[in-house]
Amino acid sequence: MIRIDNLTKQYGNRTILDDVNLHIREGEFVFLQGRSGSGKSTLLKLLYRDIGDYSGQILVGGTPIEQMPKYVLRRKIGVIFQSFELLERKTVFENVVLAGEVQGKASKLIEPEAMRLLERVGLKGMEQLFPEQLSGGEQQRVAIVRALLNRPSLLLADEPTGNLDSETAEQMLKLLKELHEEEGISMLVVTHSEHLITQFPSRTLKMDNGKVREYART
Numbered sequence: 409m410i411r412i413d414n415l416t417k418q419y420g421n422r423t424i425l426d427d428v429n430l431h432i433r434e435g436e437f438v439f440l441q442g443r444s445g446s447g448k449s450t451l452l453k454l455l456y457r458d459i460g461d462y463s464g465q466i467l468v469g470g471t472p473i474e475q476m477p478k479y480v481l482r483r484k485i486g487v488i489f490q491s492f493e494l495l496e497r498k499t500v501f502e503n504v505v506l507a508g509e510v511q512g513k514a515s516k517l518i519e520p521e522a523m524r525l526l527e528r529v530g531l532k533g534m535e536q537l538f539p540e541q542l543s544g545g546e547q548q549r550v551a552i553v554r555a556l557l558n559r560p561s562l563l564l565a566d567e568p569t570g571n572l573d574s575e576t577a578e579q580m581l582k583l584l585k586e587l588h589e590e591e592g593i594s595m596l597v598v599t600h601s602e603h604l605i606t607q608f609p610s611r612t613l614k615m616d617n618g619k620v621r622e623y624a625r626t
């Protein structure tokens with residue numbers, strides 16, 4: 409699914425990622441851990457080409473990402489963030505279908521899929537509400553649906569539970585794990601929470617000093 413070979417990223421003369429090699433197979437669920445500033449978001453941003461200017465190679469589905477038009481890459485990779493990043497003036501439903509519209513998909517294809525996913529995550533009946541009328545957990549579920557609408561093969565989640573209380577964070581992780589299995593989507597989930605990693609045992613990568621290492625539990 410994703411193969412990273414000798415990836416180095418610098419900001420000025422600071423090396424954030426130092427000759428990183430990584431393979432995430434199709435259908436894997438992987439946690440990414442590391443202290444603040446260790447480069448987790450930088451790695452995710454490189455993967456979906458929010459930033460560039462690196463050395464080494466990033467392959468998605470066997471193709472180097474710079475050889476793919478951005479819209480093709482963004483169809484393969486969905487993203488969610490700590491801050492949900494929903495459009496305030498759009499309803500839940502509009503926020504979701506917009507993700508299909510920017511990919512040029514017909515509404516008759518997008519809308520039933522949006523309804524199916526909204527129902528799946530427990531938001532049926534809330535389609536016409538605006539983000540500010542939802543709880544943090546509900547907003548994050550909208551963001552998940554939006555990210556899954558185009559049936560990506562990989563979901564990148566940058567601290568998706570960072571703004572949620574611990575009970576809601578657990579529910580969110582449970583939902584992500586279920587969607588991972590039901591929809592067959594690979595997931596790379598950044599978290600600071602040792603508790604969530606223990607609660608939902610999965611392959612865990614640790615970033616430290618520019619390197620990404622497999623995290624071996626003792």
Ligand SMILES: Nc1ncnc2c1ncn2[C@@H]1O[C@H](COP(=O)(O)OP(=O)(O)OP(=O)(O)O)[C@@H](O)[C@H]1O
Nearest residue numbers: 419420424442443444445446447448449450451615
């Ligand atoms: N555009 C930029 N220009 C210069 N330095 C940057 C830029 N973006 C990030 N950095 C630096 O790169 C380092 C890694 O940042 P990054 O956001 O990837 O860390 P992180 O592990 O995601 O941290 P956190 O857990 O706090 O979100 C930080 O020291 C940050 O200051």
